[in-house]
Amino acid sequence: xxxxxxxxKEKDVPVTKEEVLRHPMPNHVAIIMDGNGRWAxxxxxxxxxGHYEGMQVVRKITRFANELGIQILSxxxxxxxxxxxxxxxxxxxxxxxxxxxxxxxxxxxAENVKVQVIGHAEAxxxxxxxxxxxxxxxxxxxxxxxxNFALNYGSRAEITAAVKQIAxxxxxxxxxxxxxxxxxxxxxxxxSGLADPDLLIRTSGEIxxxxxxxxxxxxxxxxxxxxxxxxxxxxxxxxAIAAYQRRDRRFGGVSAR
Ligand code: V07
Numbered sequence: 001x002x003x004x005x006x007x008x009k010e011k012d013v014p015v016t017k018e019e020v021l022r023h024p025m026p027n028h029v030a031i032i033m034d035g036n037g038r039w040a041x042x043x044x045x046x047x048x049x050g051h052y053e054g055m056q057v058v059r060k061i062t063r064f065a066n067e068l069g070i071q072i073l074s075x076x077x078x079x080x081x082x083x084x085x086x087x088x089x090x091x092x093x094x095x096x097x098x099x100x101x102x103x104x105x106x107x108x109x110a111e112n113v114k115v116q117v118i119g120h121a122e123a124x125x126x127x128x129x130x131x132x133x134x135x136x137x138x139x140x141x142x143x144x145x146x147x148n149f150a151l152n153y154g155s156r157a158e159i160t161a162a163v164k165q166i167a168x169x170x171x172x173x174x175x176x177x178x179x180x181x182x183x184x185x186x187x188x189x190x191x192s193g194l195a196d197p198d199l200l201i202r203t204s205g206e207i208x209x210x211x212x213x214x215x216x217x218x219x220x221x222x223x224x225x226x227x228x229x230x231x232x233x234x235x236x237x238x239x240a241i242a243a244y245q246r247r248d249r250r251f252g253g254v255s256a257r
Pocket of ligand 1: 036051052054055058076093094101132149151229
């Protein structure tokens with residue numbers, strides 16, 4: 001009883017960076033950055049203002065993840081469903097990669113961050129695709145944090161494309177049906193070469209995956225918060241990692257995998 005109370009009390013103490021650094025870090029953190037529009041609405045600002053503020057948080061959390069020694073940070077920046085939004089909003093969103101990279105690419109290079117992208121890049125406007133390709137190229141030799149942007153990404157579209165390619169390779173005689181294993185399927189996905197996420201964070205109170213990395217998230221710890229993405233801080237990030245570390249300790253060695 002006494003112990004229980006002490007524990008409850010300790011829970012209210014904010015987690016520190018030092019404490020998080022003392023336990024195993026998740027290798028790969030994925031984030032669904034939701035709530036930018038709601039953040040703007042609450043302030044009677046245009047939705048674009050929320051997206052812009054959200055972009056500043058991407059920079060902040062990228063630097064922090066790198067400092068913590070996280071190896072891969074995957075960010076859901078634009079889904080295949082986002083094309084349904086008003087054209088003016090889509091046009092604005094498609095300018096953000098360039099805007100982000102114009103401001104922060106030198107910093108990413110200096111900090112040894114490697115930019116990667118998953119999603120169907122062919123369908124992006126030329127100006128967006130070119131800016132992203134330049135960043136991928138200029139950081140391809142970097143060995144620090146992998147910053148993986150999901151742009152025009154949808155998990156079912158990804159799995160569909162993988163199944164189609166596997167069928168073609170079987171038809172061409174390059175693969176036998178017996179060769180189709182879970183690792184083989186993983187290797188046909190856009191995340192090929194990246195470990196599966198250890199931790200998924202979703203902001204803004206929605207408790208669903210919204211077509212994000214469905215295959216890759218099979219064993220991932222999920223952490224949801226009501227905090228809107230533009231309000232998300234380093235402290236929230238530490239809380240998510242600490243929750244992951246507590247669960248990992250409890251299941252360590254005897255996990256359900
Ligand atoms: C976008 C800001 C973050 C909140 C979520 C929606 C709005 C950064 C990028 C980006 C993408 C690729 C890249 C460099 C930066 C981005 C979109 C939206 C479409 F190589 N933030 N951000 N792209 N938002």
